Amino acid sequence: MSVTECQAPRVYIENIGEYLDQEVCILGWLYNKRSSGKLHFLQVRDGTETIQCVMFKGDFSEEAFKQADLTSQESTLKIIGKVKKDDRSPIGYEIGVTGFEVLSEAQEYPITPKEHGTAFLMDHRHLWLRSARQHAIIRIRAEIIKAVRDYFDSNGFTLVDAPIFTPSACEGTTNLFETDYFEEKAYLTQSGQLYMEAAAAAFGKVYCFGPTFRAEKSKTRRHLTEFWMVEPEVAFNDLNDNMDLAEDFVVYIVQRVLQNRRRELTLLERDIAKLENIQKPFPRITYDEALAILHEKGTEEQKVPWGEDFGGDEETVISQEFDRPLFIHRYPAQCKAFYMKSDPENPKLSLNVDMIAPEGYGEVIGGGQREEDLNVLLERIKAHNLPIEAFDWYLDIRKYGSFPHSGFGLGIERTVSWLCGLHHVRETIPFPRLMGRLKP
RNA sequence: UCCUCAGUAGCUCAAUGGCAGAGCAAUCGGCUGUUAACCGAUUGGUUGUAGGUUCGAAUCCUACCUGGGGAGCCA
Numbered sequence: 001m002s003v004t005e006c007q008a009p010r011v012y013i014e015n016i017g018e019y020l021d022q023e024v025c026i027l028g029w030l031y032n033k034r035s036s037g038k039l040h041f042l043q044v045r046d047g048t049e050t051i052q053c054v055m056f057k058g059d060f061s062e063e064a065f066k067q068a069d070l071t072s073q074e075s076t077l078k079i080i081g082k083v084k085k086d087d088r089s090p091i092g093y094e095i096g097v098t099g100f101e102v103l104s105e106a107q108e109y110p111i112t113p114k115e116h117g118t119a120f121l122m123d124h125r126h127l128w129l130r131s132a133r134q135h136a137i138i139r140i141r142a143e144i145i146k147a148v149r150d151y152f153d154s155n156g157f158t159l160v161d162a163p164i165f166t167p168s169a170c171e172g173t174t175n176l177f178e179t180d181y182f183e184e185k186a187y188l189t190q191s192g193q194l195y196m197e198a199a200a201a202a203f204g205k206v207y208c209f210g211p212t213f214r215a216e217k218s219k220t221r222r223h224l225t226e227f228w229m230v231e232p233e234v235a236f237n238d239l240n241d242n243m244d245l246a247e248d249f250v251v252y253i254v255q256r257v258l259q260n261r262r263r264e265l266t267l268l269e270r271d272i273a274k275l276e277n278i279q280k281p282f283p284r285i286t287y288d289e290a291l292a293i294l295h296e297k298g299t300e301e302q303k304v305p306w307g308e309d310f311g312g313d314e315e316t317v318i319s320q321e322f323d324r325p326l327f328i329h330r331y332p333a334q335c336k337a338f339y340m341k342s343d344p345e346n347p348k349l350s351l352n353v354d355m356i357a358p359e360g361y362g363e364v365i366g367g368g369q370r371e372e373d374l375n376v377l378l379e380r381i382k383a384h385n386l387p388i389e390a391f392d393w394y395l396d397i398r399k400y401g402s403f404p405h406s407g408f409g410l411g412i413e414r415t416v417s418w419l420c421g422l423h424h425v426r427e428t429i430p431f432p433r434l435m436g437r438l439k440p
Numbered sequence: 441u442c443c444u445c446a447g448u449a450g451c452u453c454a455a456u457g458g459c460a461g462a463g464c465a466a467u468c469g470g471c472u473g474u475u476a477a478c479c480g481a482u483u484g485g486u487u488g489u490a491g492g493u494u495c496g497a498a499u500c501c502u503a504c505c506u507g508g509g510g511a512g513c514c515a
Binding site for chain 2: 033034036039072090112114118191220222309311336338352354363409436
């Protein structure tokens with residue numbers, strides 16, 4: 001007999017309101033319990049929600065009532081009971097238990113309702129995922145990912161996934177994870193972009209979505225060694241079109257989270273007004289204008305000389321001047337990648353763009369217009385000391401019907417961290433990979 | 441890679457050169473409306489590792505290991 005077989009209908013707690021005053025069956029885990037002598041209050045979660053199940057001593061045998069009191073945290077339970085409305089419940093309902101069965105008694109559970117340190121929780125990430133706060137974050141992540149796919153799928157984009165194994169790097173190999181590929185060296189991808197450029201020539205509007213890997217020894221709240229990135233690429237889009245797309249895309253994602261995950265945002269104590277404020281148009285300033293803000297508002301250290309990239313602190317100072325995400329475009333070409341197109345009006349500038357999230361969350365999007373001229377690209381590859389033979393296929397895109405095109409990459413974890421209002425990206429992915437952390 | 445802080449009970453922490461402690465968890469008992477329930481009791485220790493200083497080290501010194509925070513790095 002299956003455990004789901006029961007005289008009462010087996011229901012999920014999130015739908016419990018549909019069964020008011022009816023007897024139902026719930027399968028789940030014991031989240032917490034309290035007892036008042038002749039009453040047990042069992043907090044039972046089933047993955048969708050948590051509900052309080054109340055047991056009166058008079059309704060059970062001495063032995064059964066005692067057994068419920070001895071059941072350990074996270075034991076698997078089958079609860080049969082009547083759904084009752086109750087204003088004291090956070091979800092508006094509780095269950096008057098008529099049947100109680102322990103399906104699997106849990107050993108002493110390491111994560112208690114009291115406080116724990118980061119290292120301990122990270123070591124128990126597989127169990128930590130059962131906590132209410134982690135549920136909220138992972139559900140918002142899932143909503144963001146669904147919104148990403150829905151946006152592109154319903155706007156004429158074709159999903160063209162890029163490979164994970166790649167034969168070489170865009171910019172040297174120091175930041176790549178190297179792996180053996182049948183006696184050849186292969187690297188884990190750090191971007192699908194070059195492949196998206198090829199795909200854009202085939203399909204016009206494309207995107208890829210998948211994990212990317214960086215072997216940077218970065219120990220900051222914004223870095224993971226394995227993270228997820230969505231990268232659209234559009235044929236015949238210039239830099240401004242690219243910013244229009246990024247803006248529309250981000251507004252859509254934020255709206256979806258506000259629409260469908262408001263409860264989770266509230267549980268995380270997110271300032272929702274700040275998210276509601278994220279509306280078009282986003283400010284668009286040049287690198288030079290950003291530099292001017294730093295020289296006016298920044299500390300001495302933040303007054304970076306022309307030609308240098310901004311660090312996290314600099315981005316925060318600039319973003320504090322605005323109440324929504326902002327674009328910074330046309331950085332000095334010297335700090336950008338070989339494939340970025342130069343500004344025809346000033347070749348020292350690159351037609352790139354970063355989107356900086358508000359509230360100090362930093363860069364969530366990086367992208368730009370790509371160089372479409374074969375000879376310029378050949379020179380760049382030489383200037384960057386890159387192995388030309390690795391890029392022969394990439395150069396074909398310019399040989400066989402070249403075209404202006406633009407795209408960007410959005411980091412999922414930084415977006416989740418921003419929308420949830422978290423202090424660290426490590427909680428935004430179910431099983432984070434960080435420098436020095438490969439388990440669980 | 442650098443700077444900085446930390447490592448003591450299952451967890452979160454206290455004890456700053458002189459008897460290793462508390463709260464939570466666990467175990468036992470009490471309580472008919474608890475919301476991180478509460479009340480009483482019990483159990484729980486190779487003080488990260490290896491050396492050193494000292495009559496005496498969790499505490500001071502050296503090295504190493506592990507972790508947190510930050511920087512650099514970061515299409």
